[in-house]
Amino acid sequence: MPAARRTPSAPGRIGVLATVPVALAALLATATPAAAGTTGAAGVGDPYFPLAGNGGYHVSHYDLTLRYDTRSRHLDGRAVLTARASQPLTRFDLDLSGLKVTGVTVDHTRAAYRRDGQELVITPRHALRAGQRFRVTVTYDGTPKPVTDPDGSPDGWIATDDGAFVAGEPQGAMTWFPADNHPLDKASYDFTLTVPEGRTAVANGVLLGTRTARGTTTFRWHQAEPMAAYLATATIGAFKVRQYTTRDGIRVYDAVDPREAGAAEPVLRQLPAVLAWESGIFGPYPFRAAGSIVDRAPDVGYALETQTRPVYDSAPDLDTLVHETAHQWFGDSVSLTTWKDIWLNEGFATYASWLYGEQHGGPSAQQTFDKLYARPAGDELWAYPPADPGSGARIFGTPVYARGAMALHALRRAVGDRAFPHLLRAWAAEHRSGHGTTADFIALCERLTGKNLSGLLRTWLYAPGKPARPGGAGTP
Template sequence: MSRSARLVPAAAALLLLAVTGTACDGGAQDTAGGPGLHDPYFPKAGNGGYDVGHYALTLDYTPAGRRLTGTAVITARATQDLSAFDLDLAGLRVDSVTVEGRAARWSRRGQELTVRPHAGLSDGETFRTTVRYSGTPRTLTDPDGSREGWLPTADGALALGEPVGSMAWFPGNHHPSDKATYDITVTVPSGLQAVSNGELTERRTKGGRTAYHWHTAQPMASYLATVAVGHYDIARSTGPHGLPILTAVDPTQAGASAKALSAIRGVIKWEETNFGPYPFSSTGVIIDRPDDAGYALETQTRPVFPGAPDTSTLVHELAHQWYGDSVTPASWRDMWLNEGFATYAEWLYKEDHGGPSTRETFRRFYDGDHEEIWAFPPARPSSAAHISDSPVYQRGAMVLEKIRRTTGDDTFYDIVQGWAAAHRHGTASTAQFTAYVEKKAPDKDFHEIWKDWLYGDGRPRHA
């Protein structure tokens, strides 16, 4: 996410009502999966007892009435014996639930959809859950006051999920630690486009409505899934090694976006040089109107921008394809592994293109009037409302600059490229990162960097 582009409206509380479905108390038993993974900032996010392998989402949306009808087919593997399990779903009406083709009992409480299969599931068993649902999807309000979920736009809608907004438009295990592949089919009135992650594999029109089928073959955290419905200028080109590039631009933004669109290929090539091979099978951007969202977001393979991005923001969101999208944080406490890396990518790009060196940028933040940077350590945000604040971004980048100075350039680039390769399409924690750095540079002492810069309170005494 690009914090510089993020607008924070007045905070509003999110009220989720308990809704009960077919007769079932939904109470946990000894073999029920847990409702929530106890994330330090979003404890109700995600669910225990299973691991999702694939989501097949079939959506039908009519902007005029803001009505969404959906079917989610979720293929998962039980990680324990299960008499019941939970899915995250905010709002929307559940019409039916089946597990392995048989009707299942279910209940609602807040964001939890508790499912009781007809028969218990065994540890290691792969099972398929189908949820049919409908209604008006919600726009949720983050703890920091920003909007996510399903955002109505001037000509359609935009689905953004960080950190938990994806539960506003499909049921799932909505925590970054559970990644899956996706097929997303969106049907909209003919004349509108529906753009999502990955590659467009089919487009068909019938009865005045057009269905777009998008396939994401590499694992993706649910917060990185997106759907953009509206009028777009769609263009296709190729990047390094023939990498497919698909861009979708609101016609009102076409002129202002020309520079950014022409820069994509070069930015990807530069980032491959610095971070290693691009981790996905396609890339591109979605550029909507400035009022449609208050921030840019690194939605996988196709980042979303509110209006034409400048070069730094483009570099930032595309760098996330390595750091955040391919290597995804194990919990929201590890957010700096996303934002510190993407911010440092901006610094590196400027250094390589006639701007200040990373050392000079570091010094500007250290010496300047930037008290907000020292509000808390990057690896320990003070609350859920602050996981997208300056310490996570700028001070996170400063940690990387300190590592670079300690190791020298050759080892530093071995670290950042090796980290992306070692955890490609997986998840990782801050503890794993610090251990990886120490392993790659065993003759260096990183104790002071971790103590003062990564975990320490306040402004370190020495730069």
Template sequence: MVSRDRRITVVARSVRLVPVLLASALAATACGGGVHGTPGGSGVRDPYFPKAGNGGYDVTHYGLRLAYDPGAHHLTGTATLTARATQDLSAFDLDFLGMEVEKVTVGREAARWNRAGQELTVRPHDDIDRDETFRVTVRYSGAPETVTDPDGSREGWLRTADGALALGEPTGSMAWFPGNHHPSDKAAYDLTVTVPRGLRAVSNGELRGERTERGRTTFVWHCGEPMAGYLATLAIGRFDVGRSAAGDLPMYTAVDPAEAAASRPVLKRIPEVLRWAERRFGPYPFSSTGAIVDRAAEVGYALETQTRPVFPGAPDLTLLVHEFAHQWYGDSVTPESWRDMWLNEGFATYAEWLWEEDHGGRSAQETFDALYSGAHFDTEEAGEEIWEFPPADPPSAARISDPPVYWRGAMVLHKVRQAVGDDRFFSILKGWAAKYRYGNAGTADFTAFAERQAPGADLRPVWDEWLYGDGKPERV
């Protein structure tokens, strides 16, 4: 119990302190000091990968310095991220799985950090103000991991007979460098990679430098256009390298010697495919092109890694067309979330149909009709399974690459074509690639865009029955 006199003293002292404390708080705020930031969120609430990406900042550039020893399966790395804070930050997260973190700095100051699962939480020495540009550098090393997706496929860091292959869709990029690994945060990249002499390191964009000293070769790669983390790649091994041009574009191909003979007839058609794609989709969005063909049959899939798609063996022409169509649809115009995967795969699949239509094969209508009737022809995955769920709403992370996303997604586009006519449809394809060039867009953006481009057409049945509807739509 406090005596009455004691209570009066405490109250009087408190009253006198209020103005002083208030003034101190205001001064601290004005000077940028004090505790004013909050932690950025871990994850951006993606419907299928809720921990992917992070809140509170936007990365504009990745500078990666890597060295890999295939024999020891050991990677050392220094990743420097340049980012802009989108809120006042007292801490922020990076997606990073495996390996050991040795040091983290923000600006020139050492930062505290801790790890939990795929989250590397960084606590800078001083809070970061909203709209402030900052740099975080992470030094790390160890044996990079292979990631198994919910659908059972493998990505991340994949060892090969003579090196490694790094692939990232949807979340594997966090296995070899820390970052904001969600498609909604795109950035420019510079990679400097050192490997034992005799091996090559091939990545996205343009090769800016190559030097060998003391038994090791360093390669410098630059990708200046914005790129989502899952589209970054790194192939290390023995490759036959081709340097040529596709029109005005520098073209760099890297092919495992065992796949060279089988790959050559298809890869030489890259310039032809790009000329055709530009007529259909608009200007090629990047400053270079090429391909990587590795000896990696166990991977089981090709990937549209930006500027330089990866093939796990010699591709056929249809697969080449598919992966190059992704340079417009998926790489330049990147999905807002993994729910929008059909905007990647439905578009690239329809590009296959268009290529065949334009080169003396089946028309897109004939392909559509065969799929609707249940015919398979050369599409092993197509059948009744394409009606299992609507392409815009896969039931789980394990299903985002299932047949409905590809084949029924392409059928959605054909129904749009039927509804609006060829002229408007091809204007929609080009306009979509132009409007969201280097950006992100979702399904609602596409439906709204198509409706604006074809104001007299009734597209509601296409969305309701083919894009979002359950089961097999009635044939109209």
């Protein structure tokens, strides 16, 4: 699929876990033992990534200060997390893969910590009360390496010949900063990124300023709207930069590898028109910033909808630009509650590209649907249902993208062309900056149309095999 989130590529490498420094061993020994019910869970219980995220608290803000040497590939990091305890806590976890932790404090007081796989287990000197706001500071360094996803592709901090391609779906955020690494936990972000002079460091949101001194340049970025950790980026390269503001007041920042500029720039010039078109269908753009990061990362094999500024491993085509931009509504603003529901991201973004083609001289959505539906029952398209892929290895497969989009087209046929856009706008508006589930979407469709749509949608989203061809009132 041209707009697919990823294709299989060379496996990444999992970083070596750091050990607990001897200087903090005494703290571990003297810390108050965790009482029953006061230990934050090591994961949120996601069926496909059970250790992703953590229990017992919610992060409201990340302040990340990073220094990266593009020659040695060494990263120095300081992460300050502002959080609120959702239960009494004598111990809690953060997700961090690889890298060496050099210190942890909780509310400016040194805390004990240890490593357990991808978990950074923290024991504060003083227990936290339910509802208490607290601040965790973690200092760390090392050579970040990507994790390998269940489908064999690299994910996280991926070194390039001039910097790093940083894309974190679904697990990779923890390769470069300690995080509550699940879409359920969204926060605002500040980034202070220092790189060698001549390199550009691009993160999410609005660029606040730059400063060059002593052979390095520091970039400060601010992402105000809530963001899941996997959507954060700090991509670094020798980029050609273009900045402007759209007629709607959206601040655009494009960073393009000069080797990709010739192919990328004709496509990127269409971003304002794509934003305007999608805003007309899906509702107001959910962020104050937009743009694109076009890198040359031949070993990656995918693009990602990093919030406000998608990152592309090479020059994108228009279909991919439309797809990743649509994710700003569906996936970024409206986020998942579990990875099992990823069709709500990929099916919607894929259908957005169908709609765009339909209205810009391409095939109609019905023609695209018919071409896909003609595939035999044994085709990979029908291998598993989009809302129940069955494993993390399948969440970026053809059924999630294409059959997920087909489910939306079947819905459009059932409710008609007048009602269908209202459903998309209502979904984006009612769950803006929040979360949604497949059950929530089905309920919204039935509430707004007054139709019994559960059977149709559950067949297309959950039933095994090739569904019967849908009928309905719409004539797209």
